[in-house]
Amino acid sequence: MTLQNQIPTNEIVEFSDVEKAQIDKLLLENPHISGVSIDALKIIQNHRSWVSDACILSLSQYLDLPLSDLESVATFYNLIFRQPVGKVVLHPCDGISCDLMGGEHIRKCLSNKLEINNGQTTKDNQFTLISLPCLGACDKAPVMIANETLFELIQEKNLPLIINNLKEAISK
């Protein structure tokens, strides 16, 4: 830190012991600090479901990496969420193999059922809908990932059940 460096007046967050332990472990394995930035962002997201401005600022102080470097990386990758998401993020596949098998229709049905567009979060903060490109399960199209589970061969009629099961999983 140099004399001229001003610490932005933003709020910061205190990382939990678990988060710190996980980040410290990364640092131990990697002699290059910048090499851990993406993994560290993912750790924070795992614990907090998304990465807030305050988190990035705190992480930049914790790792002693420039804030703008972390932000540059965080906004580059698809799976780092820089805005709050619901308890479960639904990732229906919008890859071509799924679309060939009616994927687009499934996504429309999901949108209708949850009353949100792609990229939005339900009012009750339960679900966020973010379609992802080809999920690598094309033989089981159409597919969706949610709650770290892959749902295969989705049909319109199964959607209510899937959503309900996910709701139950959250409440647990």
Add this chain to the structure above:
Amino acid sequence: MTNKVTLYIDNLSYQVPDNINLLQACLSLNMDVPYFCWHPALGSVGACRQCAVMQYQNEEDTRGRLVMSCMTPVTEGMRISFNNEKAHTFRATNIEAIMTNHPHDCPVCEEGGDCHLQDMTLLSGHIKRRYPGIKRTHNNQYLGPFLNHEMNRCIGCYRCVRFYRDYCGGKDLNVFSSKNNIYFGRTESGNLENEFSGNLAEVCPTGVFTDKPFSKHYIRKWDLQSSPSICTHCSIGCNIYATERGGIIRKINNRLNQDINGHFLCNRGRFGYQHVNHENKISQVWSRDHQSNKTHALDNIHAHIKLKKWLNESNARIIGIGSPRSSIENNAALHKLVGAHNFYAGIAKNELTQLNLLTKTYESNQINLLSLKEIEQTDTVLLVGEDVTQTAPRIALSIRQMTKNRGINKAEKFGIKPWQDEALRNITQDTKSPLIIINTHESKLSDVAKQNLNLSPNKQLILLLEIETYLVNNTSHCSELAISIASDLLNANNPAIITGTHSFNIELLSACLRISAILKKQKNNSGFYCATSAVNTLGLSLLCEPEQDITHLIESIESEPPTLLVIMETDLFRYFSDKKLTTYLDKIKHIIVIDQLITDTVKMADLVLPATSFSEQNATLINNEGRSQRAYAVMPANDMRQTPYKWLAQHNSLDDDHKLYQYIQSIDSLLQPLSQFKSINKGDFTSARQPLRSSARTAFFANVDVKEYAPICDDKSNLTYSMEGVSAFRQKTLDNTQYKITTPVTGVWSPKWNSSQAINKTSLEDKNESDLAVKIFNTASAVPFEIPTAQQKTYNQPLNTISVCPHHHIYTNDDLATFSSSIGELAPKPLIHMNQKQANYLSIKSGEKLTITSNEYQISLPCEIHNTIADGVILVPFIEYIRLGTNIQVPSNYTDGEYDD
């Protein structure tokens, strides 16, 4: 030395240097190859794809393949085609793709007419938009007082971040998001922190980053009168183009000088010009009547009558004060007027001693005096006692580049050329050439330094003496630190010692000089560089006798007040407390001040003579390396302003140039080469300061008079204040003098290339065409001189444990620049800085006020704690430090001996 290779471009053969890329080669051959992401100082990354040409394997190959010329090294016998239709179509489609998101806002865009994107669009033949989609849009950010931000205009060339981050080491500008949504800015609105941010206005090929102060008095490039000048805001003497219209300085542009500033200026240099337009500028002669205590304007004739009367009073004792920010000509004129013994330099006591030491050493040829370009080529730097980022910022940028050399060498082993920027960085990773910084506190170069040694001045000196001892006789026992630094210097091929006079520490300077001289004996390639305080400080020091400094001046006034004191461009209140100075000045019968702006000193004058600013005079300035450079007026002097030497010409009998330069030479033989400058004042042809299209020029005075005024003549140079004469870009070297002085080029412009990027089209050999300079120490014959051994001071109380040291800041150090509102906005609040240990010792907390007194001055400022400050050091703002003088009493609650570091 570079060799030449033969290229075949569209079946014609050309010779080009073998170490460049194809794009550079084509441009220097005057071909119109469009490009965006390449920049001569930033190298190639191949992102924009605009510079594509067709390359063929051999004469038989008719298909060829498309290559990016910026990414292709030139090789012997290489065959390419620029005109090939496929290549042409590709380039046309490429710019059409770039333009899909670019707004149609040229008419309201400040880059318009000075826009690389406009030039390239026309060059590539894209006229009609086919893209039917919606353009992406962005929000803009507030980036501080220097730059506007208009992200919608971005074409994604990545130059800004490469310049700001990779070249300047800035951390707060970056690229965010991805695909066609990439965003270049800060994480949130706020001042850009880097001292070189202003260059973004020139680095950005379009109007994303534009010059904000320029916006406030905006003029299209084709209406700007422009001329080559020298930046007057520090001692380096960066080359600039000053631009003007209607008597107002509009903007400062970089003027390429490969030896000094290259392509970049610091923010102080770029934005410090606003003093010229300031409301406090002096535009007429003022006289104060002591009887009535009233001030009234005088005309020219009466001013001279008054001056003459005072000069010729019986018993007249006249003293003159010359200025380090004024030209050699002006200072010499005053020197002649008052006589050598009565001529004092507006330079602090210690600095003048430092300067004498420097010039004697330089003259003795014991050290190699470096240029900034040569600093960039060194491989180890020891930077001592000077926070260059704050005092002479452009040096810091050069030092930063030098740290890349080890990586460049490493990359060379992989066959990677220095201009292959991205490859170079991937290979380099953390590899850096050693930079060792010894100072009282950490600086902005710390991130690239191998060692940041924060030490009190006394400890700095001890360390340097140890290094010196080790270099002379490497068996004697020295600290490990000293040995490691000495070894770094010895292991280097061309090490450099860089320092400055801003510590005001004579011992440190002589230690540095001695180390440098010893190193030179052992390694002929070693070099030295020393920043001084102002643009002509070194030049002024050559004019005055030793000890004719500002402190001696006051002593002289005190012992025997003069009848007439002529103060030229010096604000004495920057050196002394108000009370002390006022009492002394009150004892003087007549005070004449020649200056540009109303300063506190001006307020004490009986006669005020308005002086021209840098923009209204042709001047010779000698920078810290003894490079004397010629600066040209961009506009005729406003109102009653005159160049100071002209004010004095009637009275000192130096009434023509011939006599003036003869007198200059007679003062010091080192000034011999300056006589050459008078011969370039008249060339075979004249060059125009105004561009060809300058509009409405005949209507300039329409509000005054319906008749069209004849252009004002400039009889001191071969530049005209009109469109008459050769256009800037067409000039060739006019070189028939002994010292290789060339004709000035008034701006950057080339057919089809209206933006300043046209500079990249000049052929590689001519790049220094506009370098109007002579290095005085190069031409001098060596005069023997023994650099005095640095003496470790045995302080008698109480400074032996606490040193009060000056704290410099880029935006407050230079007095003229502080008149710029954009600079002033970023000037820090005056504070006293120290580390926690020191604060504990003084039992003071952050934010509390600390009082420091000297014989005649006292400051009381809030404290701020920084742990990157050396133990035993208290930093006070530079201005206050100077006023405190050398007899500083340490803070009141200090008692000797208690403090233990």
Add this chain to the structure above:
Amino acid sequence: MNSKQKNCPKKPLTRFITDDDNCWQLNQYKSFGGYEGLQQALTLSGSAVLDEIKESNLRGRGGAGFPTGLKWSFVPQGDDAPHPKYMIVNADEMEPGAFKDRLLLEKTPHQIIEGLIIGGYTLDADIGYIFIRGDYYTAIERIELALKECYNNNLLGRNILGSGFNFEIHIHTSAGRYICGEETALINSLEGKRANPRAKPPFPQVAGLWGKPTIVNNVETFCNLPHILNFGATWFKSLGRFKDAGTKIFGVSGRVKTPGLWELPMGTPIGEIIENYAGGMCDGYKLKGYLPGGGSTDFLLEKHLDTPMDYDEIGKQRSRMGTGTIIVLDDKYCPVAMVLNLVKFFAQESCGWCTPCRDGLPWAAVLLEKIEQGKGELADIQQLEDLCKFAAPGNTFCALAPGAVEPLQSALVFFRVDFEQHIEQQSCPYCNSDNLEDGDDK
């Protein structure tokens, strides 16, 4: 080496995969002969292993088919070679229609690790990385467990199996970006940077991760190594039905009766895969065309079905083997919609570095959308053709954009009528096709 009498398998890559859910674990893997390839390698010198790999004609399975042994031979060897050297498994698999690596990652993590250790031993590397797609949760979990098993069994760490060779493996889960699969972008990503591809030269083999020698290979490429060591290069070459050596995991997705993955000899004709293994088209659907190797390969038609899945042979038909996962287009799905989906994907995944990709692909997507929505003009087709040429190989910084326009450029040739119909009718002729509806039950 192949003289050893062993039961030489016909389907080496999948020989460890059984119905048992735990077949991925170390003990099961070993019981089928796992880590024998590594043991074999450890008895040889690194350069002997490299010779064997070169001899085997193994070509990279990540898409470009670059000869693996040749690639490896550029890594500096010997005592003064820079260290650490890195070996990276590219398990990012985000190519549309590609799902073969997931099978290997989930079912045979030890096969990958074994290949990686062999690679490390061959080139005297120090550190291995498995760069894996972030949403392959099962695979990530299993690889992590498998790595633990290895460390516990002296298959990783110091002095592996008493050979004196030290090797570590780390796993990095990607934060999601198709471009991370490009090997130099992957390296930047591992350095914690934006995944922009790097300029070559320097090639990663000499200056890659952290400026050190680095090898990046596809999952499937690594999986082949243990078997080449175990059964020999000659055996490996004999597996192929055409010029290319070995077997490959081929896959089919789209409206076929039994979409899936099968390990088959290199050179198996495309038609055979679609008909015999994928069961042919679903009832009521006809084959209109197919992308033979994933979303960034050129369309081929029915008339090309005899083409063997062999790098050069497919090349002759102006398409590419790619990942070997075939995407089938049926007669009821709009080809314009299909390329629109693909081009949109690639535009979305552009890293934003070079112009043709960053600004050219979104432009193409806008035109395709316009046509698909029935607002197209004939001039749009011309523009699309221009854009395909614009993003041709060599014109861009990496291979993403050239790959992106492959389906488009071939669709403009093979399905031109469809494009023209869209424009003539000012609507999509397929818009009433049942394909857009949930139709799996049919």
